[in-house]
Amino acid sequence: MSRQAKSPDEFENTFIDEQVAYLLPIFEALAPYKLNQRKKGVGDIPGWERLAAQEARILKATYPDEQPEAERQYNTALRQITSLKKALKLAAKTELKDPALVNPVITIATHFGNALSYLFSEYKERQNARYREKVTERRQKENRVQIDLTNSLKFAHRILTEVAEGKDPNWIDVSCSVALATGRRMGEIHCSATFEELAEYEIAFRGQLKGKDRKVKIGDKQIPLRKVTFCIPTLLSAELVCMGLNYLETKGKRLDRNEDAERVNLRWAKVLNLAVKDWDIFPEGERTYHKFRAAYLRACIVNDTSVDPYDFRDYAKQVLGDDDETTIDAYKRYEIKPGTLTKL
Known part of the structure; x- marks a missing residue:
């Protein structure tokens, strides 16, 4: 019944790895600044607000939903958002060399993640509504x-x-x-x-x-x-x-x-x-x-x-x-x- 595990047996989410590699140094660069500067950016360093909007565009382009706009749920993109938020916080705890930056970077990652989720909130609500409909439908005796x-x-x-x-x-x-x-x-x-x-x-x-x-x-x-x-x-x-x-x-x-x-x-x-x-x-x-x-x-x-x-x-x-x-x-x-x- 078992399958032969691929080598290595620990699969990677390449998209998430690439995004973490891009975002983490920016969050680290923003960490010393004040809250509003982290949000809006400083000089050539983009803030988490702009980064979230940019990430939303990347996700929609990478994981498109071909349904009509009123029916789109972006299921794969939503799953990747969850994975990205978790991966960013984990990377902040394990990859930053300066322990003093861990909490500020996690705070920035949290704001970034919340903003990104907000940009997909209408799709998430649609997804949740559809899931509840499916649960009700599947519970019927004939299903x-x-x-x-x-x-x-x-x-x-x-x-x-x-x-x-x-x-x-x-x-x-x-x-x-x-x-x-x-x-x-x-x-x-x-x-x-x-x-x-x-x-x-x-x-x-x-x-x-x-x-x-x-x-x-x-x-x-x-x-x-x-x-x-x-x-x-x-x-x-x-x-x-x-x-x-x-x-x-x-x-x-x-x-x-x-x-x-x-x-x-x-x-x-x-x-x-x-x-x-x-x-x-x-x-x-x-x-x-x-x-x-x-x-x-x-x-x-x-x-x-x-x-x-x-x-x-x-x-x-x-x-x-x-x-x-x-x-x-x-x-x-x-x-x-x-x-x-x-x-x-």
């Missing part, structure tokens, strides 16, 4: 999709068993196996997550990323969500799952838990999403690493007979660790095919 985990769970079990036996399976297969068995995100598996075996099919998970800055009250204390422990079910043996995560660590495929988890996407997202195309849970056009999360949730609902298969929002928040109701509603589109394995 539901049956998913079958049987082949993938058997393969994942074999891969993690190889880890337990001291063999050397492809790290990509191990990553996908852990994702399916736990429903955790790529950034969690390759950076922030810690697992602790609690029972045969239950682990304690820490390192929640989405909403990580939010605090929750536990006892008398407000605890950052990233440090909260979630007791979650697994679709494979908890022991095997924990071994799988440790294997990724030993293979150098996990970042330090204190690093920016966005680096995971920059380093491994493309190769992992390419590998997922061979996992036959979902229809071919819908196979992404993140969809393991949907398969995991739907399987957990089947495995826990106390959960209503049509009213599971609270349960989903509990096992997924966040309250993104739009995403949870989107998962309602999928149904477990009768007879499929949901635990092994």
Whole structure:
């Protein structure tokens, strides 16, 4: 089921790399100046306002949307804006030689990113509206999709068993196996997550990323969500799952838990999403690493007979660790095919 990883296995986003290489020195040159000078520019140094307008033109030219103006969403350009904002902040933290410039450059990058997003705001609103329409449409009974985990769970079990036996399976297969068995995100598996075996099919998970800055009250204390422990079910043996995560660590495929988890996407997202195309849970056009999360949730609902298969929002928040109701509603589109394995 695995694909041979390209060499190197860490794919690059060439467009983002080029834009960061161009913008970062300009932001660095602007850093010593006052706020309005950073915005408007100084002498031959353009300010972030002008740079954002210039970047918007580049994005539209590089990633055009051929639909009529009233229907344009610039989906690829919007994704690249998100990637660019993250990459600029990461570069400021890792590439600047003068530590005193890091915070000013991050501030400039933030203003630049906000201005760039504003220039695409009408397209983003249109994209969000269309997404909500699709979620509502796909949730209708006639549009539901049956998913079958049987082949993938058997393969994942074999891969993690190889880890337990001291063999050397492809790290990509191990990553996908852990994702399916736990429903955790790529950034969690390759950076922030810690697992602790609690029972045969239950682990304690820490390192929640989405909403990580939010605090929750536990006892008398407000605890950052990233440090909260979630007791979650697994679709494979908890022991095997924990071994799988440790294997990724030993293979150098996990970042330090204190690093920016966005680096995971920059380093491994493309190769992992390419590998997922061979996992036959979902229809071919819908196979992404993140969809393991949907398969995991739907399987957990089947495995826990106390959960209503049509009213599971609270349960989903509990096992997924966040309250993104739009995403949870989107998962309602999928149904477990009768007879499929949901635990092994």
